[in-house]
Amino acid sequence: MDRIRIVGGNKLNGTIPISGAKNAALPLMIASLLTDETLILDNVPRLADVAQLQRILGNHGLDIMAAGKRPGDHEYQGQTLHISAANIIDTTAPYELVSKMRASFWVIAPLLARMKEAKVSLPGGCAIGTRPVDLLIMALEKLGAELQIDGGYVIAKAPGGLVGAEIDFPKVTVSGTHVALMAATLAKGTTVITNAACEPEIVDVADCLNKMGAKVSGAGTTRIVIEGVKKLHGARHTVLPDRIETGTYAMAVAMTGGDVQLAGARPELLQSALDVLTEAGATITPNNEGIRVARNGAGISPVKVTTAPFPGFPTDLQAQLMALMACAKGSSHITETIFENRFMHVQELARFGARISLDGETAIIDGIAKLKGAPVMATDLRASVSLVIAALAAEGETTVNRVYHLDRGFERLEEKLSACGATIERISG
Ligand SMILES: CC(=O)N[C@H]1[C@@H](OP(=O)(O)OP(=O)(O)OC[C@H]2O[C@@H](n3ccc(=O)[nH]c3=O)[C@H](O)[C@@H]2O)O[C@H](CO)[C@@H](O)[C@@H]1O
Ligand SMILES: C=C(OP(=O)(O)O)C(=O)O
Known part of the structure; x- marks a missing residue:
């Protein structure tokens, strides 16, 4: 070691x-699951968590191509990832992969929104508290998904697709806000998130989702409004x-x-x-x-x-x-x-x-x-x-x-x- x-x-x-920010790069990479077109992310940091998420996304069938620096790039610019989720071959995120990292659990939101089902192991991450996911589950249930926990996995289904809803978080949660935001982009109708997290990484993800054709307003404030759309498309975005x-x-x-x-x-x-x-x-x-x-x-x-x-x-x-x-x-x-x-x-x-x-x-x-x-x-x-x-x-x-x-x-x-x-x-x- x-x-x-x-x-x-x-x-x-x-x-x-x-x-580039780890805590923005990870949800941005996860957002690539929302579209069958290529999402290009610039300034992605070279970190163990990024590599682990690449493995998790690879397991769902995503193609990821990492490009190095281009002439004229700043010394501090990170790698560029071209991520394509044209074919999602597996909607399960297994324990062996997810247990190493908290944010990997968030794949549940785009998988559910696009594939109408997901089976995701309960997450790991830094041992800094109990870190439950009850509020993420609450948000997805509000959007019309059925969820149950079985054998350490959260099994989520939304056969008829997700439906816009009012989601009021009883406490500020970054993970809950990311999950609600990503899931709502492809839901039918309008979603209003109140007591939303205002972290800059939420704003960065919302900006990228809007480039992908989502209709998100209010990110960075405690009230985020998302008008669901039928489909998202590819885009290019630089991690903050x-x-x-x-x-x-x-x-x-x-x-x-x-x-x-x-x-x-x-x-x-x-x-x-x-x-x-x-x-x-x-x-x-x-x-x-x-x-x-x-x-x-x-x-x-x-x-x-x-x-x-x-x-x-x-x-x-x-x-x-x-x-x-x-x-x-x-x-x-x-x-x-x-x-x-x-x-x-x-x-x-x-x-x-x-x-x-x-x-x-x-x-x-x-x-x-x-x-x-x-x-x-x-x-x-x-x-x-x-x-x-x-x-x-x-x-x-x-x-x-x-x-x-x-x-x-x-x-x-x-x-x-x-x-x-x-x-x-x-x-x-
Ligand atoms: C990958 C990533 O971006 N990680 C960050 C994210 O973690 P993470 O997204 O896990 O943190 P949250 O904002 O969700 O958690 C805040 C608090 O809410 C609680 N909670 C959360 C979800 C839930 O369903 N139920 C519940 O009770 C947590 O236990 C914690 O006490 O935000 C934290 C707070 O800024 C940061 O320290 C982490 O670096
Ligand atoms: C707690 C952190 O990360 P994670 O949420 O992935 O455990 C962190 O970035 O400080």
């Missing part, structure tokens, strides 16, 4: 190219930049000090996180090429932050902020409201000497002057990268084990950080 070795203490200086990767590297720079240009980043996708970083003492300067992050001289100030759905502070940046606050001059409070078990990094950060105590859903972090390198274990995707951030600033050497979590969501992490002066290498095997 691969490990990452980091010797801390170097400031980060230079440019980090920001990749990854706001979580952006925030992660911004926190790494705030942690080590230095001056880094996050090329291709879009500040409006993570304003709440940028505001927190400014409060913590970083200098954030949006410019034409992305976002410049610097911290020179001044120490890290403590903050009080509560995670919330977009536009609030993202839960996917909570672990990284905690690593940063481990070196703040004072006591910080971080409250996690989205996932009930997303503090697995606390015990690993403690190996660096971090002083963190938990009080229900709040972590209290008493900053110390210097962390010390240690062998640590990655437990989930964002927890893993919080250990990398801690290691970059820690005195001495750190080994991060179970790196496969990182590979799910961070493209060329070692390369991007070492180009900015970090001492970081992957040890294979």
Whole structure:
């Protein structure tokens, strides 16, 4: 199993190219199931989750062609995928494939909408809470599908096709919103989703669906209206930049000090996180090429932050902020409201000497002057990268084990950080 070795203490200086967003690329790839024409996706990140979804879509019979860079493309542009679901040969998504990744469950929506049936294993994904799918099932039932759970699979049928409906989510859910949105594009009549998730990845998917001939309005607000159409067609769409990767590297720079240009980043996708970083003492300067992050001289100030759905502070940046606050001059409070078990990094950060105590859903972090390198274990995707951030600033050497979590969501992490002066290498095997 691969490990990452980091010797801390170097400031980060230079440019980090920001990749396409994992959490947009995955539902965009899934949306290709809605049409028998080719969907072309540009700027798809090279990640383990993307490769796994390619296998899942391949199992349904999709043809996927990956093209590399073209002359004139930016250094940070990802791969281009040409995905054709002309023939769906299998409407089952098996346990072996789906259990590795949460978003793969979402294939249930386009399969049901286009093929009128689907059998999909209950999902896996990061172990950060119970992560039920009751609201996804509720949404599909509202659209007229019959669903039952049998042998770990959700078996869904809509023999007469899906029918537009009013779907009011009792809590904000990104997965529920993606599923309802995709399914409703081919339903008969109008669907209104209320208390919809407003995440930029939902907007990106809605934009792509509209290019494919769907009639979606209101994405990015809490009320999305979808007029169902009979058929969708092919389109070409560019995946938006990854706001979580952006925030992660911004926190790494705030942690080590230095001056880094996050090329291709879009500040409006993570304003709440940028505001927190400014409060913590970083200098954030949006410019034409992305976002410049610097911290020179001044120490890290403590903050009080509560995670919330977009536009609030993202839960996917909570672990990284905690690593940063481990070196703040004072006591910080971080409250996690989205996932009930997303503090697995606390015990690993403690190996660096971090002083963190938990009080229900709040972590209290008493900053110390210097962390010390240690062998640590990655437990989930964002927890893993919080250990990398801690290691970059820690005195001495750190080994991060179970790196496969990182590979799910961070493209060329070692390369991007070492180009900015970090001492970081992957040890294979
Ligand atoms: C692939 C992807 O895009 N993953 C993101 C997505 O996860 P995901 O889409 O799984 O997250 P949701 O927004 O659906 O979950 C939010 C909350 O709702 C609960 N819930 C959800 C569905 C349901 O049927 N019942 C239910 O109770 C969840 O357990 C959680 O407590 O949004 C999360 C919140 O921004 C991010 O942390 C994940 O990185
Ligand atoms: C929790 C995450 O991913 P997933 O929903 O795929 O587990 C994440 O991207 O931080």
